[in-house]
Amino acid sequence: AQKVTQAQTEISVVEKEDVTLDCVYETRDTTYYLFWYKQPPSGELVFLIRRNSFDEQNEISGRYSWNFQKSTSSFNFTITASQVVDSAVYFCALRPSNTNAGKSTFGDGTTLTVKP
Amino acid sequence: EPEVTQTPSHQVTQMGQEVILRCVPISNHLYFYWYRQILGQKVEFLVSFYNNEISEKSEIFDDQFSVERPDGSNFTLKIRSTKLEDSAMYFCASSESAGQGAYEQYFGPGTRLTVT
Numbered sequence: 443a444q445k446v447t448q449a450q451t452e453i454s455v456v457e458k459e460d461v462t463l464d465c466v467y468e469t470r471d472t473t474y475y476l477f478w479y480k481q482p483p484s485g486e487l488v489f490l491i492r493r494n495s496f497d498e499q500n501e502i503s504g505r506y507s508w509n510f511q512k513s514t515s516s517f518n519f520t521i522t523a524s525q526v527v528d529s530a531v532y533f534c535a536l537r538p539s540n541t542n543a544g545k546s547t548f549g550d551g552t553t554l555t556v557k558p
Numbered sequence: 559e560p561e562v563t564q565t566p567s568h569q570v571t572q573m574g575q576e577v578i579l580r581c582v583p584i585s586n587h588l589y590f591y592w593y594r595q596i597l598g599q600k601v602e603f604l605v606s607f608y609n610n611e612i613s614e615k616s617e618i619f620d621d622q623f624s625v626e627r628p629d630g631s632n633f634t635l636k637i638r639s640t641k642l643e644d645s646a647m648y649f650c651a652s653s654e655s656a657g658q659g660a661y662e663q664y665f666g667p668g669t670r671l672t673v674t
Contacts, residue, residue: 477662479665485647485667485668485670486665486666486667486668487601487649487665487668489662489664489665492662533600533601535601537663544589544591544606544653544663545591545603545606545614545616546593546601546603546663547603548600548601548602549600550599550600551600
């Protein structure tokens with residue numbers, strides 16, 4: 443069974459602060475993919491990143507960075523110098539890579555509010 | 559950039575009525591999925607579909623639900639007799655591949671279903 447835990451239900455920061463969203467996962471699969479999605483108030487799911495379980499290299503994309511630590515089963519997401527437009531619900535998701543079905547298991551989401 | 563489209567964006571129906579939610583996956587994708595998100599909750603997997611048959615389904619996907627690829631472009635989710643608890647956002651997704659060669663699932667913008 444797969445499980446994704448996002449312990450932070452809501453986070454509120456002031457613009458320009460850095461913020462880290464936590465994600466902890468459980469899986470028995472030896473190979474898997476981890477994802478982060480952003481869901482703005484309009485409701486669509488915006489893909490942010492995919493990380494292969496083989497690749498523990500951290501990644502930076504502009505103000506976004508991701509810290510994948512397989513030893514602690516965590517895949518945390520940091521936004522540097524947050525902006526009001528970052529306000530959204532962020533979901534972490536897990537998908538095994540050894541099944542053709544490829545279903546994703548989502549965490550409960552973290553609602554980020556960035557105040558001006 | 560190719561994208562998954564869904565129609566309608568919002569559907570209101572009365573309890574007991576049948577609804578069909580429509581999706582047009584990205585044209586060269588082979589795997590199709592439906593997910594559900596009850597308001598304020600996590601995104602939940604419903605069903606995956608490949609080669610004109612269901613690959614996997616969750617316990618949510620009971621006999622009231624069915625999926626179909628009626629032609630070469632559309633992928634539909636039918637709910638035979640809607641209940642109040644079916645009110646949710648329904649996301650369609652597609653992927654070029656799953657399993658070892660997994661690519662990310664591209665999500666559509668969602669259809670908000672309201673059952674009254």
